[in-house]
Structure formats: C-alpha cells, structure tokens
Amino acid sequence: MSDTAFPPFDFEAGEVLLLDKPLTWTSFDVVRKVKNTLRIKKIGHAGTLDPLATGLLILCTGKKTKEIDLIQAQEKEYTGTFRLGQTTPSFDLETPVDAEQPFEHLTEAEIREATAPFTGLIEQTPPLFSAVKVNGERAYEVARRGGEAEIKSKQVTIREFEITRIALPDIDFRVTCSKGTYIRSLARDFGAALGCGAHLTKLVRTRIGEYRLSEALNMEQIDALRPPRPEGEASRPPRQQKQRRPERRAGLEYFNANNAATEPDSPTNSAIE
CATH class of the missing domain: 3.30.2350.10 (Pseudouridine synthase)
Structure with missing residues (x-):
C-alpha cells in the first residue's frame, strides 16, 4: 500500500486492517501497538502468527470484530x-x-x-x-x-x-x-x-482468503495514521514510557542472541507505546 495515500478509516464503526507483522513481534504486540497508537477501543486479530514469522496479520476493530471467526476460517x-x-x-x-x-x-x-x-x-x-x-x-x-x-x-x-x-x-x-x-x-x-x-x-x-499481504500496512504507516491529541492533552506533562520487557516465548532468547541484526522497531529493543 502507498506510503502517503490512506483510505478514510472509522475504527469505532468497524474496520478490517491488514498489517505486515515485523519479525520477532508477537501478534499481541501488534494489536497492542495499533490499539494505543490509533486509540481504538475494541480490536482483535484474526489468526496468530508466530514471532519468527512475518507477513499478513488481520486486525478487526469495532463491529468488525464479529467477523474474526469468519476470517480465521479462510484458506x-x-x-x-x-x-x-x-x-x-x-x-x-x-x-x-x-x-x-x-x-x-x-x-x-x-x-x-x-x-x-x-x-x-x-x-x-x-x-x-x-x-x-x-x-x-x-x-x-x-x-x-x-x-x-x-x-x-x-x-x-x-x-x-x-x-x-x-x-x-x-x-x-x-x-x-x-x-x-x-x-x-x-x-x-x-x-x-x-x-x-x-x-x-x-x-x-x-x-x-482474498486478503493479501501486498495490500497491508507496515508499522511506520500505522504511526502516520496517529490521530492528533485531544484538546488540552498537550498541556499535560508527557507520560514516561516504560521499556517493554520482551516476551519469554519459548526460544526467542536463543534466536535474538544468535541474530544480531534484529528489526529496528522490534519490541525486543524499543518500547511499544
């Protein structure tokens, strides 16, 4: 998908978001990042990807979360x-x-x-x-x-x-x-x-199903969709971001120790807001 042209989104009414999951991120990492960045109240993913897999991860928001089971069942x-x-x-x-x-x-x-x-x-x-x-x-x-x-x-x-x-x-x-x-x-x-x-x-x-990786957004594009702060919020002191501890999922420690070139935006070396 283009880096500059985004369709209009109504996350509360319901959207099906296609994401390109980064290497070493868990599916929950992606859901959490998108939820916090775009300030979405109701969101879930339609089919887990292992941390060492990349590619298409589908997120459903608002009323579209009712379609998660249907999407998960597809080829x-x-x-x-x-x-x-x-x-x-x-x-x-x-x-x-x-x-x-x-x-x-x-x-x-x-x-x-x-x-x-x-x-x-x-x-x-x-x-x-x-x-x-x-x-x-x-x-x-x-x-x-x-x-x-x-x-x-x-x-x-x-x-x-x-x-x-x-x-x-x-x-x-x-x-x-x-x-x-x-x-x-x-x-x-x-x-x-x-x-x-x-x-x-x-x-x-x-x-x-009919959803393809070529149509997916990357995490930089998600950041570009970040809505402006609500009026008055800018005057508050910024909240201190805590470094997220990497998930101790099976052997991710072994993989990270043996692969020095980790993804620059991976949750193993940067905070997820």
Missing part, C-alpha cells in the same frame, strides 16, 4: 524456506540444531516428488513449541521448562505444496492450507520423508 497462503539436513526441537530457529543428517544425495526430482503425500487431507501433529493447550497449559510453557507433553494429531488440508527454489541445503516453498496448519510441523514431516530431517528458517504469510 491461508505461505511462502518460506526449509533447511534440509538439520532438525531443531521447535522445528524452526527458536532452538538450536539437535541433529544433523546427510542431504547431498537428494535429487531435485526426489525433493519435488516428496511433496505429494502432504497434499489433500492429512494428519498433522502440532509442535510442542506452540500455543496448543495441554492439560490447561500452553505447550510452549511445558517446552520452556524442558518438559514433555503428548499432543494429539489433527486433520488439516493442504491444497498446494510447491517447491519454488532448490539451493541445498535450503529449499523455498509455497503452501496454501486450511486453518490450523502448522508449517513448522510440515517442515519436520517433510524432512522425515526425505530421510534427512529439516527445519523452518523463514515464513511469510501472504494471503488469508
């Missing part, structure tokens, strides 16, 4: 990268590599053919490092303590699973899938099918 599209030959406990970059296997023997044909069993209606087990509840507790809280938990598999639908680039050990992909599909679990299962293991190193949500 999703993702692009990203799997790294073959290495596995991690979280199936992504939140945790260190725990095993390595050879991958050099794989041919391009074998890699592309291995996608076939993962299309259609399939059984998938969510990661332990996820927000799935186990006995009333988030699974990633169990994982953070070093515990184990039995997570039940569920049926999901993957309509398309396309390999778009092969540059071993990395392969790029595009997936269209139903609500509840874990791309990290797909990385694990795809690597197991190839016999070499794999984990997710990049994930971008590009579409939810």
Whole structure:
C-alpha cells in the first residue's frame, strides 16, 4: 500500500486492517501497538502468527470484530524456506540444531516428488513449541521448562505444496492450507520423508482468503495514521514510557542472541507505546 495515500478509516464503526507483522513481534504486540497508537477501543486479530514469522496479520476493530471467526476460517497462503539436513526441537530457529543428517544425495526430482503425500487431507501433529493447550497449559510453557507433553494429531488440508527454489541445503516453498496448519510441523514431516530431517528458517504469510499481504500496512504507516491529541492533552506533562520487557516465548532468547541484526522497531529493543 502507498506510503502517503490512506483510505478514510472509522475504527469505532468497524474496520478490517491488514498489517505486515515485523519479525520477532508477537501478534499481541501488534494489536497492542495499533490499539494505543490509533486509540481504538475494541480490536482483535484474526489468526496468530508466530514471532519468527512475518507477513499478513488481520486486525478487526469495532463491529468488525464479529467477523474474526469468519476470517480465521479462510484458506491461508505461505511462502518460506526449509533447511534440509538439520532438525531443531521447535522445528524452526527458536532452538538450536539437535541433529544433523546427510542431504547431498537428494535429487531435485526426489525433493519435488516428496511433496505429494502432504497434499489433500492429512494428519498433522502440532509442535510442542506452540500455543496448543495441554492439560490447561500452553505447550510452549511445558517446552520452556524442558518438559514433555503428548499432543494429539489433527486433520488439516493442504491444497498446494510447491517447491519454488532448490539451493541445498535450503529449499523455498509455497503452501496454501486450511486453518490450523502448522508449517513448522510440515517442515519436520517433510524432512522425515526425505530421510534427512529439516527445519523452518523463514515464513511469510501472504494471503488469508482474498486478503493479501501486498495490500497491508507496515508499522511506520500505522504511526502516520496517529490521530492528533485531544484538546488540552498537550498541556499535560508527557507520560514516561516504560521499556517493554520482551516476551519469554519459548526460544526467542536463543534466536535474538544468535541474530544480531534484529528489526529496528522490534519490541525486543524499543518500547511499544
């Protein structure tokens, strides 16, 4: 979306806002930032994105919050990268590599053919490092303590699973899938099918139903929409901003420690108003 031309918004009556979620921000971080910046009373998001994923996050305000369940249920599209030959406990970059296997023997044909069993209606087990509840507790809280938990598999639908680039050990992909599909679990299962293991190193949500990432606002554009202060508020002394403590989500500490080039506006190194 253009940096300068914004459509008129009526947040109290209800809007569907498309946001490009920054790397390492949680979905709640984005909701909180937008709520406070635009002074919106009622707001929620239609489908969580993991902190290490970027891309389309849909926020609904006012009366449009009634449409959250409908939007969440729509088909999703993702692009990203799997790294073959290495596995991690979280199936992504939140945790260190725990095993390595050879991958050099794989041919391009074998890699592309291995996608076939993962299309259609399939059984998938969510990661332990996820927000799935186990006995009333988030699974990633169990994982953070070093515990184990039995997570039940569920049926999901993957309509398309396309390999778009092969540059071993990395392969790029595009997936269209139903609500509840874990791309990290797909990385694990795809690597197991190839016999070499794999984990997710990049994930971008590009579409939810007919809503597309190309139409989304970034956080700088949200700041540009900030309304003027109410009359009389400017005379009050400015409220001291508190540095927000980064969320201790699963292995974000590990990721941040091993990736010096964090996003400049990430909540890990700046306050969220």
